[in-house]
Amino acid sequence: MSNSAALRQTSPTRRRPVRAGNTTRLRVVGEEQTLKKRSPLMAKIVAAALVLVALIVSPMLINTQLAVISYQIHDDQVELAQIQEDNQRVQSQVNLKSSPEKVRKAALDAGYVPAGETGYVTLKTSKIEGGTPPVPVAKE
Incomplete structure (x- = not known):
């Protein structure tokens, strides 16, 4: 076959008629569709804002907590100094x-007397040897 014969045989095909069941209906794109498209971007913006707020607020909270702890330590140190003084x-x-x-004075006031010399007991004789009995002392 020649080139011209091949060209003649391929003619444009006719379009088949479109069935009513397979057609997709065209519709107006409303706000709902644009919100769906924007929502990932909006989520990223909200997430970035939350991270930024967290980065700003967390050091402030930490510094506030450190100041509170510092005052508590100071109060405890003052209380400790007072207790040590007492x-x-x-x-x-x-x-x-x-x-x-x-x-000695408190013992004498309570009626105690000074002890005499120390003695000891002999077991064979069962007698106290040495020592002197306590002598009451006149109050000064």
Whole structure:
């Protein structure tokens, strides 16, 4: 076959008639379609805004919390200093009242007498050897 014969045989085909069941209806694109197209972009913008707000607010919250903790530490240090001062005052009172002179005077006032010399008991004889009995001391 020649070229011209091949060209003659291929003629434009006729279009088949479109059936009514297969047709897609054309419709007006409304706001609903444009919102669907914008929603991924809007979601990205909202997400970026939320991240930006979080990045701005979180250091402020951290700094505020640090300031609150700092004030609590200061208050605790003041309270600790007061307690240590009270403890030193009580310790000095204990030291004054536990001095040998004060203990001796308190014991005499309570009716105690100083001990005499130490003696010992002999088991064979069952007698106390050595030592002296306590002697009451006149109050000073």
